Amino acid sequence: MKVYLKKNIKNRIKNGHPWIYYNEIEKIDGEIENGSIVEVFNHENYFIGKGYINFNSKIRIRLLTRKNEKIDKNFLKKRIVQALRRRNTKEESFRVIFSEADNLPGLIVDKFGNYLVIEINTLGIEKIKNFIIDVLIEIFNPVGIFEKSDSTSRKKEGLTTFTGWIYGNGPELIPYTINGIILFADTKGQKTGAFLDQRFNALSLRNYTNNKSCLDCFCYTGNFGLHMLKFGAKHVTFVDYSKRAIEVAELALKKNDFQNYELIVGNAFDILKSFYNSSKFFDVISIDPPSFAKSASTKQSALKGYKEINLRAMKILKERGILATSSCTQVISEQEFINTIFSAAIDTGKISRILHKGGQPYDHPQVLNILETQYLKFLLLEIENLK
Incomplete structure (x- = not known):
């Protein structure tokens, strides 16, 4: 089946983006079943590629190839x-x-x-x-x-x-090893059960956690905190809203024979505030929250969330403490994320010094032609009192 695009479509498709929206299609030859493979042509009958179509989605076609080849x-x-x-x-x-x-x-x-x-x-x-x-x-x-x-x-x-x-x-909990640490992918957990995209960013903490008091906030199944303990942390506090995630993290802690840790189930925003009120401070803090925004309509709300959680973390860091902070929200750019962290630092009277910038590992490649593939931002910061 053939699909023809409108004349005045954006260069996004021509330049390599695989999505074709419903309002970019001029006509479709014949009746096509949802999910079927279609051939896509521009308004001059020039072949663009092959992909699958779905009339239930605003993204009407997703291209699989730019060549005229069989999808088998x-x-x-x-x-x-x-x-x-x-x-x-x-x-x-x-x-x-x-x-x-x-x-x-x-x-x-x-x-x-x-x-x-x-x-x-x-x-x-x-x-x-x-x-x-x-x-x-x-x-x-x-x-x-x-x-x-x-x-x-x-x-x-x-x-x-x-x-x-x-x-x-x-098993329900699939064991796997990264960086010499045993972890578990939870088949009843988020996404595919574990997040592999932060494994190299966690390595950036190796020079900062030895004999330090650490906090892993939004820890999920414990990636950053487990690395902190491997790198010699004196004590690590794990915080997550999910009781099951904390239980999986505890299993990993025991499997790796790690000691000196605390597990807390609860709202990270509230818990960080309670630490400040009780004057509980840390040498190193990791903030790895879930995506605060799924679309541009919630972008401003997400920026406020990132600012607030990082502001609360900065308040409970010891002088020249280390903040490892992340954003996995695709709709927020790296510069917007950096600006948000800077704003939080100014409001708390801090100097924020970037020690390392991280992002997605090689197995989560970013395609410059496809903005949606670029999502993970990671900053390793030294936080110093302004006065």
């Missing part, structure tokens, strides 16, 4: 092999496929040791899922593949949610 099992194998070559890693745990950034929009695949966890967010990928599973088995020969397709975006695609083992079997 061989195509998917080629895409996944390309992604592995792009990573060129010997790590046992990493992101295999990062959706649009790896030319497979709607698909996430994470490798945790001998297990794979996949997340399917679009109808087009759902329709070729069996091919994808066959290729993953052929390439990785995993003990098990768990599907964790429970995002809210599936509803917009006309899909129901699904979670469960679709190949082999495995």
Whole structure:
């Protein structure tokens, strides 16, 4: 089936962006079933590419290729092999496929040791899922593949949610190792069960936590705090709103035989305020909150949230303490995030000195042509009193 675009569409599509919105389409030849592969042409009948269509979504077409090639099992194998070559890693745990950034929009695949966890967010990928599973088995020969397709975006695609083992079997908490630390991917937790994108940013703390009192705020299953303890922290306090996440973090702490820690379930904003009121201060604090904004309409609210949580963290840092702070909100740029941190520092009478800037690791590649693939900002700061 053929789809023709309007004459005055933006250069975004021509320049490599894979999304085609409903209002960019001039006409469609014939009747097309949702999730089907279509050929896309511009208004002059010039071939643009192939992708899958869904009339339930404002993003009407997501392009899979700019070539006139068949979308089949061989195509998917080629895409996944390309992604592995792009990573060129010997790590046992990493992101295999990062959706649009790896030319497979709607698909996430994470490798945790001998297990794979996949997340399917679009109808087009759902329709070729069996091919994808066959290729993953052929390439990785995993003990098990768990599907964790429970995002809210599936509803917009006309899909129901699904979670469960679709190949082999495995534990509810999947053990994996990064940077010499044993962690657990929670099949009942967020996203694919664990966040692999912060593993290198956590390494930036290695020179700052030895014999220090530390706080891991929004800790989820404990990534930053576990690294702090590995790097010799005297004590680490873990804070998260999720009781289950704290329980998983505790399991990891025991598995790694770490000592000297405290686990707190509760609202991070309230807990940081209570630390200030009780004069409890830290040498090192990690702030790794969830995305405060999913769209541009909530951007200002997100900026206020980032400012407030970082302001509260700065208030309980000892003189020249270390603040590791992150934003995973795509709608906020790095400069906007830096400006927000600066504003929080000014309001608390602090000087904020950037020691290190981090971002996404190689297995979460940023495609400059696709702004949506750029989301993670990380700053390692020394916080000094202005007077």
